[in-house]
Amino acid sequence: MNEDQIRIMRAIFCEELSISEEELLDSTAYNELEAWDSLTHLKIVSRIEEAFSIELEVDDIIGMENFGKAKDIVGRYIIG
Amino acid sequence: MNFVEFLFASCRESEECFISGVKERVSHRELYERVERTSKWISKRYGSGKEFLLLADNSVFFVVSYLSLMRSGNIPLLVETRVSKEELSALMSFCRPVGAFMQQRLSAKAVAGLPLVTESDMPEEDVEDLRPQVGRDDLAAVVFTSGSTGTKKGVMITHGNLIANTTSIIEYLELTSRDRMMVVLPFYYCYGASLLHTHLRVGGSITISNSIFLGAVLDEIERYQCTGFAGVPSTYQILINRSDLLQRRFSSLRYMTQAGGKLEPRYIQMIVDSLPNIRFFVMYGATEATARMSYLPPEMVRTRTASIGKGIPGVHLEVLGEDGRPVRPGETGEIVATGDNIMRGYYGDEEGTRAVLKDGKYHTGDLATVDEDGYIYVVGRAKDIIKCAGYRVSPYEIENLIASMEGVDTVAVVSKPDEILGEAIVAVVRRKDGAEADAVRTTIFRECRRSLPSYKNPSYVVFLDEMPLNSSNKIDKVRLRQMLAEGELNDR
Structure with missing residues (x-):
């Protein structure tokens, strides 16, 4: 993932989770933040798919349980 | 009779698994023992007839707390876990809780002045039994649900309401001890709670899934060999649009149920076309009716696809016009229900109660028509929800x-x-x-x-x-x- 792509990912997560750039860490995880519930997760997934014109597989949507993993998973789609 | 004694009547000695899932597992006997122990402990400490906030995700902790509170003649106040701290405090100041059973994860929402019981506070040892007798008309639980004015309404449900609705649901879904329900709906929601009640009563079992993404549930249904699945419209829409539900073949699943709003007929069609061996029950209900009011027999799902069916056993459902008489086919009226499952009223809201409970009948606020054979079709809502x-x-x-x-x-x-x-x-x-x-x-x-x-x-x-x-x-x-x-x- 290049810097532009990471910036897009960060913006989506910060907006949907209502947190600042500083608060978003690679370790920021599902269920640790009240705002990151399964419905928000689906919104994040839709926005990522739209932003990068990709379609995430079920197992990958399940795997994106923290921001770091989400970057790794989405990165594979962009390179592929 | 106490609803919880009713639930455990036949299966409390069974070593079979009652709750399964990725995180937790408990047998019927073990659950019974934990509920016995905890309910005695609650009685000794707090007496009976008291209100307690219960705030937890689907878990063994929720189930043990919920059943123990009712078993000890106390009253759980059920609130959705996503409630804000402020709203929760406001809600509790409107009630008279003496304590709060709350998952550790949610303890940041603890209400000032309310003693907290979390997972680690549950009793390990037996104390003497001081539990009082509880009758059918005694209050069992208060379930908070959104009203049209934005404030939550507390639906007061009695032991008798719960026994009646549980019995009806078991009858029309033909549930047995071989049934295992995959639960994705929260227990603080009446539809989710009904899954817990019915499967405990018949000696069946439930699997709890709390995944980050609903799509995970398809593999889990197979892994845990579930026979049933229950969802609201968005559950099915997410699975159809975002997973391979329609391409799946399930080795154990015998039926699916859908309630909680209208699922568009085209989605119902897709499911019954793609999964012909799975019976699909369209149902209708409300917290005010404990949970369930009607169902459409699966055999009719193709011919009366947009219908919610007719009243379940023990519930008389009719569509009344403004003159209070049943509408003729094609006319629109309000759905009105009568039965032992209808709530006692809204907590602390006599005016609100009078507006929906008239002559023992529950006026749902849902507008509907009927066809020549009496099947009901919801066409809209009178309330702004x-x-x-x-x-x-x-x-x-x-x-x-x-x-x-x-x-x-x-x-x-x-x-x-x-x-x-x-x-x-x-x-x-x-x-x-x-x-x-x-x-x-x-x-x-x-x-x-x-x-x-x-x-x-x-x-x-x-x-x-x-x-x-x-x-x-x-x-x-x-x-x-x-x-x-x-x-x-x-x-x-």
Whole structure:
């Protein structure tokens, strides 16, 4: 993932989770933040798919349980 | 009879698994022992007839707390876990709780002055039994659900209500001890709770799934060999649109149920076409009726696809016109229910209770027609409520929040059909002079995300110059929904 792509990912997560750039860490995880519930997760997934014109597989949507993993998973789609 | 004794009547010595899932597992006997121990402990410490907040996700902790409170003759106050700390405090100051059973994870929402019981506080040893006898008419639980004014209403359910509804549901779904339900719906919601009740009563079992993404449930149904699955419209829409549900073959699943709002017939069609061996039950209910009021026999799902069926055993369901008489086929009236499952009333709200309980009948506020054979078709709601992702959402609360934002002159919140959410929330806004569309939209999205749980967030913000008004000079929401459907509202 290049810097532009990471910036897009960060913006989506910060907006949907209502947190600042500083608060978003690679370790920021599902269920640790009240705002990151399964419905928000689906919104994040839709926005990522739209932003990068990709379609995430079920197992990958399940795997994106923290921001770091989400970057790794989405990165594979962009390179592929 | 105490509802919890009724639930454990036949299966309390069984070593068979009752709750399974990725995180936890407990047998019937073990659950019974934990409920016995905990309910005695509660009685000794607090007595009976007291109210307790219960705030927890689906877990063994929820089940043990919930059943123990009722078993000891106390009353759990059930609230959705996404409630804000402020709203929860306000709600509790309206009730008389003496304690709170709360998952550690949610303890940041603890209410000042309420002693907290979390997972680690549950008793390990037996104390003497001081539990009182509880009758059918005694209050068993208060379930908080969104009302149309934005404040939550506490639905008062008795032991008798729960026994009646559980018995009816078991009968028409033909549940047995061989049944295992895959549970994705929360137990604090009446539909989720009914899954727990019915499967405990028949000596069956449940599997709890709390995955980050609903799509995970398909593998889990197979892994745990579930025989049943229950969802609200958005559950099925998410699975159809975002997973391979329709291509799956399940080795154990015998039926699916759907309630909690209208699932569009085309989705029902897709499911029954793709999964012909799985019986699909369309159902209708309300917290005010404990859970269930009607079902459509699966054999009719193809011929009467848009129908909610007829009353379940023990529930008399009719559609009444304004004159109080049953409507003729094709006419529209209100769905009215009679049965032992109808709530005692709303907590601390006699006026609200009188508005819906008349002559022992529950007036649902749902508008419907009937066909020649008496099958009921819901056509609308008299109350201003949106059902987003299975949750009841009051537009009023969101309107109040948005109305105070910069650049907003007037706002009306309505819904439109959505592929994923069932109904998506739309904020229709008249801007103040000079306010820019993009800036206003950004503010609304940002502030709503900050203040509201995910399911109350608008998916769309659209603008217009003049709100349409109805004959009583209020914003005409029917017209707004029409304008949305016809693409007359835009994002500028």
